[in-house]
Amino acid sequence: MKRTPLFPYYAGYPAVRCIDFGGWELPVQFYGIQMEHDAVRGQAGLFDVSHMGEIWVTGQYAETFLQQLTTNDVSRLKPGQAQYTLMCVPEGGVVDDLLAYKIAPDQFLLVVNASNAEADFEWLNEHLIGDVVLEDRSERTALLALQGPLAARIMARVAADDVGELPPFHFRFDAEVCGRKAIVSRTGYTGEDGFEIYVDAGDAPHVWTGLLQAGEPDGLIPAGLGARDTLRFEARLPLYGQELSKRITPLEAGLGMFVKLDKTGGFIGREALARQKEEGLKRKLVGLEMVDRGIPRSHYPVFVQNRTVGEITTGTQSPTLKRRLGLALLDSEYAGLGTEVWVDIRGKRLKAVVVKTPFYKKSQPSREGEPS
Amino acid sequence: MSEVKENLRYSEEHEWAEAVEGKTVRVGITDHAQCLLGDIVFVETPEVGAGVYAGESMGSIESIKTVSELYSPVTGKVTRVNASLVDRPEQVNRDPYGEGWIVEIEVEGDLEAELGKLMTADRYRQIVD
Numbered sequence: 001m002k003r004t005p006l007f008p009y010y011a012g013y014p015a016v017r018c019i020d021f022g023g024w025e026l027p028v029q030f031y032g033i034q035m036e037h038d039a040v041r042g043q044a045g046l047f048d049v050s051h052m053g054e055i056w057v058t059g060q061y062a063e064t065f066l067q068q069l070t071t072n073d074v075s076r077l078k079p080g081q082a083q084y085t086l087m088c089v090p091e092g093g094v095v096d097d098l099l100a101y102k103i104a105p106d107q108f109l110l111v112v113n114a115s116n117a118e119a120d121f122e123w124l125n126e127h128l129i130g131d132v133v134l135e136d137r138s139e140r141t142a143l144l145a146l147q148g149p150l151a152a153r154i155m156a157r158v159a160a161d162d163v164g165e166l167p168p169f170h171f172r173f174d175a176e177v178c179g180r181k182a183i184v185s186r187t188g189y190t191g192e193d194g195f196e197i198y199v200d201a202g203d204a205p206h207v208w209t210g211l212l213q214a215g216e217p218d219g220l221i222p223a224g225l226g227a228r229d230t231l232r233f234e235a236r237l238p239l240y241g242q243e244l245s246k247r248i249t250p251l252e253a254g255l256g257m258f259v260k261l262d263k264t265g266g267f268i269g270r271e272a273l274a275r276q277k278e279e280g281l282k283r284k285l286v287g288l289e290m291v292d293r294g295i296p297r298s299h300y301p302v303f304v305q306n307r308t309v310g311e312i313t314t315g316t317q318s319p320t321l322k323r324r325l326g327l328a329l330l331d332s333e334y335a336g337l338g339t340e341v342w343v344d345i346r347g348k349r350l351k352a353v354v355v356k357t358p359f360y361k362k363s364q365p366s367r368e369g370e371p372s
Numbered sequence: 373m374s375e376v377k378e379n380l381r382y383s384e385e386h387e388w389a390e391a392v393e394g395k396t397v398r399v400g401i402t403d404h405a406q407c408l409l410g411d412i413v414f415v416e417t418p419e420v421g422a423g424v425y426a427g428e429s430m431g432s433i434e435s436i437k438t439v440s441e442l443y444s445p446v447t448g449k450v451t452r453v454n455a456s457l458v459d460r461p462e463q464v465n466r467d468p469y470g471e472g473w474i475v476e477i478e479v480e481g482d483l484e485a486e487l488g489k490l491m492t493a494d495r496y497r498q499i500v501d
Contacts, residue, residue, distance in 0.1 A: 017410070033436045034411040226410070226437050295414055295434050316436055317413040324414075346432065346439075 001025040004050035005142050005204040013222070022115035024051045027224040036227035037319040040190050044148030045223030046211055049196075050204065053117030053138040055110040061130030062106055068267050069127055070100060071250060073260040077102035082169050082185055084258055086250050087123065088269030092276060093246035094253075096120050097238065099187060103173055109183075111143075113240045127268070142204035146211060146220075147194030147231075149362075154215040155195055159184065163195065178210030189228065191235025192362055230319050234360035236287070236327065242298055242313045243285060243327060251276055252329065254285045254357075283310065284335040287357035288326040288343070292350035296326035296343045302334075303342045303349060309334045312343060320360050326352070374404040374500060377469050381487045382496035383445040385427070388469065389490060392476065395483045397446055400473040401433065401464060404500040409435040412464045416442070417453040417475055424450060424477060426489070431474075433464070444477065446486045452476040 002024045010016045013030040027048070029036060039045045057066060066074045072085035079102050087095040096116040101109040112120045121136050128134070146154060152164040160176035163184045171185030180203040188194035199207050212220060229239065236254075238244050243253050250259050251273055261274050288296060296315030301308050315326030326343070334341055337356060342349040380388040386405035389397045406412065414434040424430040424444035431442040453475050457463060464472035479486045491499070 015407075017408075028437065029410060032411050037436075230436060293414070294416075295439070297439060317434070319411075319436060 002051070004048055005201045006048045006050065006208050009205060009208060016224075019225070021051070021225060024114060026051060027222075028226040029224040030222045033224070033226035033230060034319050036221060036223035037230050039219060039221050040148045040192055040223055040227060040231055041320055042149070043219035044146060044150045044154055044194075044215055045190075045227065046208070046215070046220060047145040047147065047223050047228055048142075048208065049145050049228075050142040050201070051114035052143050053112040053114060053120065053136070054141045054143075054198070055112060055117075055121060055124065056135040056137055057108045057110060057124070057132060058106060058135070059130060059132035060106055061132050062108055064265070065127070065129050065132045066100060066108060067263065067265050068129070069124060070098075071259040071267055071269065071273075072100070073263045074100060074102070074108070075263070079104055080170055080173070082171055082187060084169075086244075086255065086258060087120065088250065088267070088273070089246060090269055090272060092249040092251075092269045092272035094240070094244045094248060094250060095123050095246070097240055097244055101171060101183075101185065116240060140201050142199050142201045142207075144197045144199070144204070144208060144211065145188055145190075145194060146197065146215075147188045147190040147192050147223075148220075149193060150215070150218045150220070151192070151194040154211065154218055154220055155184075157214040158210055178207045180207055182207070189237055190231035191237065191358065191360055192231070229314075230316055233314050233316060233325075233327070234318055234320055234358065236358035239314065243329075248329065249273060249276060252281055252283050252285060281332050283329050284332050285313065285327055285329050286335045287355045287359060288312070288315075288328050288341065288352040289355045290324035290326075290343070290350060290352045291340075292352075293324075294343070294345040294348065294350040295324050296328070296345065296352065301344045302328050302330060302352075303344060304334055304340075309341060318359055323359070325355075325359050327357070330354075374402070374407050375469070376402070376404075376493050376497045376500065378493050380469070380493060381445070381490035382493070383427070383443065383490055384499075385441075385443040385445075387443055387445045389445045389487060391483060391487065395448075395479045396451060396476050397479060397483070397487070398473050398476050399445055400468055401442070402496070402500075403468050406465050406468045406472070409433060409438065409440055411436045412461045415457045415461050415464060415474060417457070418450050420450050420453060422450045424448060426486070442474065445490055446477055446479050447481065448477040448479040448486075450475050451478050
């Protein structure tokens with residue numbers, strides 16, 4: 001299995017548990033999901049997400065190329081800005097969801113899901129135009145995510161530049177963290193304030209240790225994939241393979257604001273998505289709260305009377321809200337708030353009701369450009 | 373390293389059984405099992421009076437991350453369930469051999485014979501260490 005440069009450091013935590021996450025040996029928890037989840041909501045948590053893929057796109061035609069490949073409008077980015085976007089197949093399903101960073105007019109950094117990184121590179125490569133050059137720098141790039149309400153305070157102690165001033169979805173290309181060169185962006189996947197920090201793989205242990213030391217007085221602890229999943233779930237941030245796939249379109253997943261059907265030049269999947277929008281969505285991603293006692297989980301079927309009307313994409317007992325919640329892709333006629341549906345939980349049909357999402361919203365003003 | 377208590381019997385599915393009174397055994401999951409599951413948020417138990425069978429599912433235990441079957445280590449009838457787990461399932465994490473017990477079962481056949489089919493603490497320790 002593949003390991004990140006920080007793998008040797010996991011062993012220092014007696015309660016650490018690693019799992020196979022798409023071929024990567026990664027920690028699902030360092031202490032416990034609840035404790036790590038609470039730390040991120042209340043103070044701060046540090047995630048090793050070095051498994052994510054980093055693909056650099058360079059050339060005079062880089063922007064034109066990305067306009068064609070992605071659903072959001074790359075031309076709106078200035079150097080130093082990033083956006084959440086998606087790549088689709090012509091039928092409208094999703095190849096991957098990603099962050100696109102505009103480094104310079106002729107250079108972009110795409111940050112993609114680890115499990116899709118190879119396929120994404122292939123997909124991009126098949127559609128190359130003009131002078132565009134792709135470079136997969138995933139192996140030599142480590143990615144740390146410092147997330148939580150105290151993240152800015154902690155960063156101020158270790159960053160040479162005032163990265164605390166960065167607005168959401170802005171980044172500094174030439175930042176320095178713990179004395180090492182880094183790209184620092186005001187982004188994350190938890191529904192909290194925070195930063196994502198890209199460093200050379202060789203610098204990762206130094207920066208990881210430095211950040212943990214700097215944040216210790218504020219309650220910073222390392223957090224694993226388990227808490228990352230519950231945090232993003234409460235904030236209704238989609239996970240590829242659950243809320244998104246080749247068979248689910250961004251519109252069905254409720255990500256219409258990241259699909260710019262009218263941008264110049266169009267993009268792969270535009271026609272299918274425009275048609276889907278015009279005809280009306282047949283399925284929608286909604287929030288469910290269990291009325292009966294039971295916890296919904298991925299792929300559990302959802303019923304109304306004896307008809308299957310959809311399935312759960314993600315579900316758990318929300319660590320923040322202590323409610324039994326799920327995201328479900330349902331036939332649109334059952335997607336209205338307050339609709340009663342029945343989740344088949346291992347053979348038992350248990351009642352649930354459609355509720356508003358996101359389940360959790362941080363108290364400060366919401367961040368532009370995040371899926372909602 | 374997880375705790376294995378000396379005077380209990382253990383199943384391969386990481387349940388423990390302890391003779392409490394007459395033909396009744398108290399059942400729970402081991403420290404090793406609760407460790408693997410992580411933060412437990414829901415315990416689905418069989419109802420009092422339900423028949424349960426050794427090695428077969430009698431309920432489920434859910435952590436934040438996953439669901440796991442709860443197997444009965446013995447064959448018999450459920451006589452009591454730990455009602456406090458409804459509001460405080462985390463007791464299974466905190467005290468798996470004490471406050472976190474799950475059900476009591478009246479063994480159908482011979483108590484000694486039924487418990488004899490389960491592992492001793494020494495044997496179970498070899499499995500989890």
